[in-house]
Amino acid sequence: MITFENVTMRYAKGDAPALSDVDVEIGRGDFVFVVGASGSGKSTMMRLIILEQHATQGRVLVAGQDLSRLPHRKVPALRRQVGTVFQDFRLLSGKTVHQNIAYVLQVLGAGRHTIRQLVPETLELVGLEDKGKRLPHELSGGEQQRVAIARAMVNKPPILLADEPTGNLDPDTSQEIVAILDRINRTGTTVVMATHDTTIVNRFRKRVVQLREGVIVRDQDEGEYDAVEEGLA
Amino acid sequence: MRVGFLLGEVWNGLRRNTSMVVAVVLVTMVSLFFLGSGLLAQRQVDTLKGYWYDKVQVSIFLCTPDATDVASCAGGGVTDAQRDQLRSDLERLDGLVEEFWFESNEEAYERFREQFRNSPVLDSIPQEAIPESFRVQLADPTKYEVVASAFEGAPGVESVEDQREVVDKLFSFLNAISLAAVGLAVTMVACAVLLIGTTIRLTAWSRRRETNIMRLVGASAFTIHVPFLVETVLATLVGAALAIGLLWAMIEYGISGFLSDLLAGQTGMIGLIGTRDLWTITPILLGGAILLAVITSWLALRRHVRV
Numbered sequence: 221m222i223t224f225e226n227v228t229m230r231y232a233k234g235d236a237p238a239l240s241d242v243d244v245e246i247g248r249g250d251f252v253f254v255v256g257a258s259g260s261g262k263s264t265m266m267r268l269i270i271l272e273q274h275a276t277q278g279r280v281l282v283a284g285q286d287l288s289r290l291p292h293r294k295v296p297a298l299r300r301q302v303g304t305v306f307q308d309f310r311l312l313s314g315k316t317v318h319q320n321i322a323y324v325l326q327v328l329g330a331g332r333h334t335i336r337q338l339v340p341e342t343l344e345l346v347g348l349e350d351k352g353k354r355l356p357h358e359l360s361g362g363e364q365q366r367v368a369i370a371r372a373m374v375n376k377p378p379i380l381l382a383d384e385p386t387g388n389l390d391p392d393t394s395q396e397i398v399a400i401l402d403r404i405n406r407t408g409t410t411v412v413m414a415t416h417d418t419t420i421v422n423r424f425r426k427r428v429v430q431l432r433e434g435v436i437v438r439d440q441d442e443g444e445y446d447a448v449e450e451g452l453a
Numbered sequence: 454m455r456v457g458f459l460l461g462e463v464w465n466g467l468r469r470n471t472s473m474v475v476a477v478v479l480v481t482m483v484s485l486f487f488l489g490s491g492l493l494a495q496r497q498v499d500t501l502k503g504y505w506y507d508k509v510q511v512s513i514f515l516c517t518p519d520a521t522d523v524a525s526c527a528g529g530g531v532t533d534a535q536r537d538q539l540r541s542d543l544e545r546l547d548g549l550v551e552e553f554w555f556e557s558n559e560e561a562y563e564r565f566r567e568q569f570r571n572s573p574v575l576d577s578i579p580q581e582a583i584p585e586s587f588r589v590q591l592a593d594p595t596k597y598e599v600v601a602s603a604f605e606g607a608p609g610v611e612s613v614e615d616q617r618e619v620v621d622k623l624f625s626f627l628n629a630i631s632l633a634a635v636g637l638a639v640t641m642v643a644c645a646v647l648l649i650g651t652t653i654r655l656t657a658w659s660r661r662r663e664t665n666i667m668r669l670v671g672a673s674a675f676t677i678h679v680p681f682l683v684e685t686v687l688a689t690l691v692g693a694a695l696a697i698g699l700l701w702a703m704i705e706y707g708i709s710g711f712l713s714d715l716l717a718g719q720t721g722m723i724g725l726i727g728t729r730d731l732w733t734i735t736p737i738l739l740g741g742a743i744l745l746a747v748i749t750s751w752l753a754l755r756r757h758v759r760v
Contacts, residue, residue: 270669293674296760300671312662323663326458327672375670 221410222246227278238264240434251405253421254414255445256431262414266383303372303380307387309364311356318352321371342370362393382413421445462680473652474688481692484641485738489700491634492734497726498627514584514611535609553589646749653753674760685746693742
């Protein structure tokens, strides 16, 4: 579903590469933790997948498309295949939970009927079916992140990227969030989650791709993440 | 994207940005008012030209007995033979001359007395001093030089006068007004372009969260850009409508009302522009407003709203 072939990414000439010769294949329906310290290149991987950035060298393939050759006008179609969730939620503060999620469908041209059907369905998926009328600031951090996940999933993309989704949350709430991602994964969605939370990674026992200074140092099914190694603990 | 949703977005955008939108409306109004004034002044020139050029002729003044200082009049007053020669010459200039007629000394003196009826010089001018003349209506008024050179200096001709020269002074005055108005319009359009650019930059900034989410979920460039575009087009169209309203008031009350009353007693009927001329230039003004909005927005969006 997502393939990195010898990908090197340099933000500026002469800088050390953010990613260096990265080779990774993520299959359809996989759940992958991309782990590493800050600055190890996790976010860069995410940015390359949604084409916020072009790789300096190598090829990135997403859903069968070579991103280095994707014409500019096809970028939106690519992004419709990939849902994204961030550490800082990025909800629209003036809109209710329902409106935040409906907004995605509206900008993608969905009709009222589709919206009436899909929004409650997606809210149920993240367990917020009774919070549709709330504004984001009336919700806890975990609830806000669940709204963000619902927004990312409402148009049913085959891939979900989560960049440090638990970075702002306490350990219990973090587990709830990852449990939701796990549930979404079980319905066939490919999930890639960047994190440096060792507890989460070691608890969920998924494939782990570990980066250090832009280089893959571990790629292991049902892997572990030892933060002591990284000097984080 | 559904129309209802688009209109909602546009409405929100206009509401959140009222002061900038009003600025765009006013700047567009002023620039199109000047542009419209320039175009109307130009139409006034054309109207007057049509009117005057119909009336104005080339006058070939024939020698009076006293005009011996002119070479072609060395023999004193024009003779019958010279007059007949000129007449047949004019008849031969068929393609150039639409028609011509002869104004005798008596007719000319009569007209002179009428024109200067209130002037003290009247009594000091003897009837013989008023030249008889051929009044020539040209088929094409711009071919004056050809006709003039054919008769200038011919025996019995004292002088050839193109009476357009007189009205051309008026036209150049109107043309100057027209140019000044268009010049101001250009300056104001430049202001409008810069202001629209700034407005879009500010709007883009205040809507960066929405735009960012639209990009992430894969909205097309068109979907992201079109609310900005529609807002700008609406604002400039309102400005254009106000400008047209001002121009209408100017014509209706200024020209058709005041000016035409003022001139009525003086020169009789002369051609003035009316509201019909405004309706003729209305598509230009509206089209100009839309073009201004679309081109400027497109440039500003490419710079400030990344997709």
